[in-house]
Amino acid sequence: MAPHPSTLLEPHTPPAVTTEPHVIVRGEGLTVWDREGRSYLDATSGMLCTNLGYSQPRLVRAAARQMAELPFFASFAHRTSDVALALADDLARLAPLPMGRTFFANSGAEANDSAFKLAWYYHQCLGRHDRFKILSQERGYHGTTVAAGSATGLDFIHRGFGLPLPSYIQVPCPDPHSALRQGLTEDDFVDRLVDHLERLIAAEGPDTIAAFIAEPILGAGGVIIPPSTYYPRVQEVLARHDILFILDEVVTGFGRTGAMFATTEFDLSPDLITVAKGLSSAYAPISAVLVGRRIMNTIADGSRAIGAFGHGFTYSGHPVAAAVAREALAIVVEEDIPGHVRETAPALMKALADAFHGKDFVRDVRGHGFLAAVTFLTGSGGRQEGEWGSQVMAKAVARGLLVRAVGDTIIVAPPLISTAEQIETMVALLENAYRSALAETDS
Ligand code: PLP
Secondary structure (H helix, E strand, O other), X not given: OOOOOOOOOOOOOOOXXXXXXXXXXXXXXXXXXXXXXXXXXXXXXXXXXXXXXXXXHHHHHHHHHHHHHOOOOOOEOOEOOXXXXXXXXXXXXXXXXXXXXXXXXXXXXXXXXXXXXXXXXXXXXXXXXXXOEEEEEOOOOXXXXXXXXXXXXXXXXXXXXXXXXXXXXXXXXXXXXXXXXXXXXXXXXXXXXXXXXXXXXXXXXXXXXXXXXXXXXXXXXXXXXXXXXXXXXXXXXXXXXXXXXXXXXXXXXXXXXXXXXXXXXXXXXXXXXXXXXXXXXXXXXXXXXXXXXXXXXXXXXXXXXXXXXXXXXOOOOOHHHHHHHHHHHHHHHHOOHHHHHHHHHHHHHHHHHHHHOOOOOEEEEEEEOOEEEEEEOOOOOOOOOOHHHHHHHHHHHHOOEEOEEEOOEEEEOOOOOOOHHHHHHHHHHHHHHXXXXXXXXXX
């Protein structure tokens, strides 16, 4: 990796606040450079996706080789490319659930849309013609297409578009901070959430609900780590009504939590798993739905009665994206990226805790694996909602550090190849940004 030229004391001139985009022209390892030649350590892994860092030579070579060999062939009807088939085999070997089939798409949202359709189709195959409702969580993020955006539990994704569609229903967010605010123990909080889900299912009618979708850890909603008993209990309720459990591992898949899949780590048994981002380390757009064997068997039997699954994309299983994804998965396995994250995550949490825990205007610090966050007290220090987040982020950028603000939360999600030392540099830059914002606070 090229040495990072930033120092803690000499912030470079921040990009002017204009409507002009901030243009990045090059990346290597953990660092990207903008058009003006300024360098930035990327503590957000692009958008939680460049897990193996920038310009990984093996990924570049895999793309070039496949471009020369077979740049495109559609996976459609019963024809496909060898590389798409091989990637499906790789995923079947790695998958944390007994696998039926893999369905390829191009983005996280498309994978989630496809999972909804698979859930609807599954119920249709069983003669359940009224099961169309999809449950999701407030502050969950599943993408911005009309369907995935309807499942996303963030107002700004809905506003102006008439979303969510009527058959999409959100349940309360399992944010442990809500328990604290309400003075509830974690167990009581989970009891309430599960009770709410039970009552909702009874009120809507179980035979109208197709699936429940959720992230193991809510990422874009601000790194929310549900209490450990929450998903096992939700899963038990869903199973009782044969409401399919779709686990959105778009962020968590392939090592970010310190396991290949959060499914295994949290001992979950979803019916469908969606993956994207880390699948190709973001070098090519590709996503997938991992379809569990039980669901696939039902679909295989039922489709003879109701006709083929009428869904797919021109670029499903695109050979170049598939070749890059195969190489990315090979690196993740060979270099034991999940193990590296497991070993290094305590250094990330320690650095963040040392820098922020108990400090002025800081609400809390939390994280799991390489997915961490600092949340500032909204409305504190004379600031409006979201101002802590945007100020600290802007000051971090000025110091050569890319982080992401969600309201008053700063997300820190380094590429999964980051060393403890590199992570400490990232956190030191972030702390310096916070101290600079603090210095501008009226006492
Ligand atoms: N699911 C999760 C958990 C995500 O974080 C995202 C994107 O950030 C998506 C789905 C949507 O992925 P995409 O932007 O590729 O459609």
